Amino acid sequence: MIAFEGALDISPDHCAAYNLAVMAYALGEPENMKNAFLTLIQVHKAVELDSSAHLQEHEEILEGDDPFTQAGEQVLHAARLIAPAVIAVADPDIAKSGGATSADGWRWCAAALAAAGLRRLAGQLRMAVVAVRMHALEFESAEWALQEFEAEDMGGEVRAAVNLSSLRLLQDQPQEAEASAERALTADSRDTLALTCLGNARTAAGDLEGAKRLYVDALTLDNSSYCAQYNYGLVSKRLGYLEDALSVFRQLHDVTPGSADVMCQVADVLDQKQDYTEAILRLERLHALVPGDAGILAKLAGVHAKLGAVQEAARCLEEAHAAAPTNLAILGSLLDLLMEHKAFERALPVLETASWLQPQEVRWQLTHAWCLRQTRPAPVALAAYQRVHAAHPHNPERLGQSPGGLVNNQVRIQILGAAQQPQPASSRQLAAGRNHIQIRMPPRPLKPDLALQAAPVQSALQDLVSAPAP
DSSP: OHHHHHHHHHSOOHHHHHHHHHHHHHHTOHHHHHHHHHHHHHHHHHHHHHHHHHHHHOOOOOGGGOHHHHHHHHHHHHHHHHHHHHHHHHOHHHHHHTOOOHHHHHHHHHHHHHHTTOHHHHHHHHHHHHHHHHHTTOHHHHHHHHHHHHHSOSSOHHHHHHHHHHHHHHTTOHHHHHHHHHHHHHHOTTOHHHHHHHHHHHHHTTOHHHHHHHHHHHHHHOTTOHHHHHHHHHHHHHHTOHHHHHHHHHHHHHHOTTOHHHHHHHHHHHHHTTOHHHHHHHHHHHHHHSTTOHHHHHHHHHHHHHTTOHHHHHHHHHHHHHHSTTOHHHHHHHHHHHHHTTOHHHHHHHHHHHHHHOTTOHHHHHHHHHHHHHHSOHHHHHHHHHHHHHHOTTOGGGGGGOOGGGSOHHHHHHHHTTOOSOOOHHHHHHHHHOSOOOOOOOOOOOOOOOOOOOTTOOOSSTTOOOOOOO
């Protein structure tokens, strides 16, 4: 630290000031962290003046080579390091109250930058406070901070409005989300993130064509915007423009080959285009990347079933059921497949799980008893039917699945309770032993439910990527 301080005594060296702050953090000395950060701010102001003069002399300069940009990144990184600890000495009153948090440290750093006239960096740190609160699930506090920041003149109103729009989508308030996005566009009509957020709001409201046009506008301004590209592909898929969607998702896959979200979308579009062989290849690669995802396995099973590969479909559904044993959609799909192909023995443990998850649903217990009737001695099946009768004595559905010829009529009447009349034809056929029953279940989506993260907010729309604001 002495060497860095000596270098700063000679000249305002930004690298030395940054290293001084990092060294103070490494030593765990809050007072030195505070002083080093304040020194870094003063040095940064001098660098800003020198950079402005340099830019006037050399207007054509790459953004990544801009020394002021690099210096600003160092200031933000130093703030990220010291914020959780510096509040103890920066504001003793808060520290004594016992309520100090890392958000308070971020706020102090932002205030120090604003006091020095560095409004842009102060605004970015204020947004970091929002991110900290969002990470802590303090949504009301984050919303209040965004509204406060949006009302202030700190040069980050657009970012605040963009994040507030995404937060409104999380709260299922598409109209408020649209209003926030429009405020961001009023401040900067060429902001790609604001256009993307407005597109997300329009999508939530059901205006898919309008959302698609907004994503196109965003891509016209920045054709490398991941959020705009991804959401354009999603909306195109929902509108039925499968070739457009597939083209966009393949381009994204080339740029981000390790993205499970993009791979999932490519496979889903191929499935909708009925290119099942290619869809299976994509899903198998996705399964290798995310081996424990039950939704991917269920989707893979659905595509195998469309090709008639029943054994592969059953295997995938059994793996999905093992990964998510309480998922009723996967469980129901597996049972449908097993019962359709008379795999009664394999269906028994699945039906036991279903009966445990939904004890009030008599269909699971009846189907379990019926499978026992096909695979076990008669007394075992009879005992199962008796348990169903004891649990659901007045349920009419059980009357149609009596044990039939397993016992004499007197015992059968006792099991069926008040059923004194002869069975209708359909019941007699079942009693004689049908080799197939149909499980009536609501449609079950096989689409993987992959959560898409977008800091500092996540869109409430299924699969939509919120525009992240730094």
